[in-house]
Amino acid sequence: MMTALFVIPAARRLALLVGFGLAAVGAASACGGAPPPPAESTPDLGASAAPAASSSSSAPSPPPSNESLAGIKAFDAGDYASARTSFEAAAKKNPKNYEVFLNLGLACEKLGDRTAAEAAYKKALEIKPDLENASTELSALYADEGRTDDALAAATAGLSAHPDSAPLLENAGVALAAKGDQDGARQKLEQAAKAAANNPMFQLTLAHWLNAWHTKDAPSHLDAALNLAKDDYALIASIGLEYRLAGEFSSCIKTFDRAVAIKDGGEVRTERALCHHGLKDDKAALDDLSAAVSVEPTYAPAHYYLGGRFAQAKQWKQAAAEYSKYLELAPSGSLAKPATERLKASQEAARSGKKK
Numbered sequence: 231m232m233t234a235l236f237v238i239p240a241a242r243r244l245a246l247l248v249g250f251g252l253a254a255v256g257a258a259s260a261c262g263g264a265p266p267p268p269a270e271s272t273p274d275l276g277a278s279a280a281p282a283a284s285s286s287s288s289a290p291s292p293p294p295s296n297e298s299l300a301g302i303k304a305f306d307a308g309d310y311a312s313a314r315t316s317f318e319a320a321a322k323k324n325p326k327n328y329e330v331f332l333n334l335g336l337a338c339e340k341l342g343d344r345t346a347a348e349a350a351y352k353k354a355l356e357i358k359p360d361l362e363n364a365s366t367e368l369s370a371l372y373a374d375e376g377r378t379d380d381a382l383a384a385a386t387a388g389l390s391a392h393p394d395s396a397p398l399l400e401n402a403g404v405a406l407a408a409k410g411d412q413d414g415a416r417q418k419l420e421q422a423a424k425a426a427a428n429n430p431m432f433q434l435t436l437a438h439w440l441n442a443w444h445t446k447d448a449p450s451h452l453d454a455a456l457n458l459a460k461d462d463y464a465l466i467a468s469i470g471l472e473y474r475l476a477g478e479f480s481s482c483i484k485t486f487d488r489a490v491a492i493k494d495g496g497e498v499r500t501e502r503a504l505c506h507h508g509l510k511d512d513k514a515a516l517d518d519l520s521a522a523v524s525v526e527p528t529y530a531p532a533h534y535y536l537g538g539r540f541a542q543a544k545q546w547k548q549a550a551a552e553y554s555k556y557l558e559l560a561p562s563g564s565l566a567k568p569a570t571e572r573l574k575a576s577q578e579a580a581r582s583g584k585k586k
Contacts, residue, residue: 295320298330305333310340328357332364339371347371360391362398369401373408381405396426400435407439415439423451430458434468441475448476456485463492470501479508496522496529503535515539523552530559534569541572546580 294302301316317334320327335350351368354361365388372381382405388398403418419439423432433455440448452469459465470485486502499522506514516539522532537552553573557566 294329295323295327297323298327298333301330301333301337305337305340310337313337314341326357328354328361328364331357332361332367335364335367339367344371344375360388362388362392362395365392366395366397366401369398369405373401373404376408378405378408382409394425396422396429396432399425400432403439404435407442412443416443428458430455430462430465430469433458434465434472437469437472437476441472446476448472449478449481452476452478452481461492463489466492467498467501470498470505474501474505474508477508479505482508494521494525496526496532499525500529500532500535503532512539512542523555528559530556530563531565533559534565537569537572537576541576544579546576546583550576550580 297316297320301313301320304310304313304316314334314337317330317337320330321334324330331350331354335347335354338344338347338350348368348371351364351371354364355368358364365384369381369384369388372378372384382402385398385402385405389395389402392398399418399422403415403422405415406418407415416436416439419432419436423436426432433451437448437451437455440451452472456466456469459469466485467489470482470489473479473482473485482505483502486498486505489498490502499518503515503518503522506512506518516536519532519536519539522529523536526532533552533556537549537556540546540549540552550573553569553576556563556569557573560566563569
């Protein structure tokens, strides 16, 4: 089964994820990535737990209970079911502990129980209305579910207490973009990028939407994101994709050079090949696609695009073999329909060649 390395940024910032799939472009949930840290941190040598977020609320940061600490430990270990059980016990023990409800929501999301996650985030905000992380997570949850109006309302409510919050500004921007308010969305996304000038994620999200709106303004934000990306493989590859979508093929190639140097793979090789094709460098594209199917034979799109290179060279048997391989790996993939049509055409062309 083909698994895309990355997904286009949605609105989630606590999880700090972006990326893309070669054949899947669009907003997606960040729930599949590295887990966000729970709001409370395990005390160091008896130190008090850190609050979920700084705020103007007079509500003190509650000390973590044994149940809460057990939940954090389980969450960090990826045992979300145990984390949920522990956080539920902690919430029973202290129903006014807003951080426990925030953490409970995070655990429930990891388990796919969005209804329970929503209820937990709402409870955290009921106890502490200006809890930034809860507003961020709730608005992102709504955005992931396509509940655009609710996402915008939750983000706007959070911004009333935290007007310079980059995550909330971004969530509001993404919601406005989904509603078709390009001007309003751009304003919020630009504010988010400015508020978190040293975080490449916000530059990338802004660039993604600028590309989606077919403006010419994405490259400068991609440059800024790339300068901040360090050795973050997924982030670098995501930036490379957006360079390609912006038509900046030379920058795209250089970015994927960097990604390949960190970790070679079918997807990054295929993306670089598409950028070479954008510059009409068919030899480099063919070399990358050949390497892609060699280094990662199960990455289906590489076979599809390699089939295209063979078809262009009228090497019909090889083209048919690659289209067939794509359909074997991804029979219901986004490229399945054109792959089927091209397979048939390649097979017919190969037979015609034999007759001659």
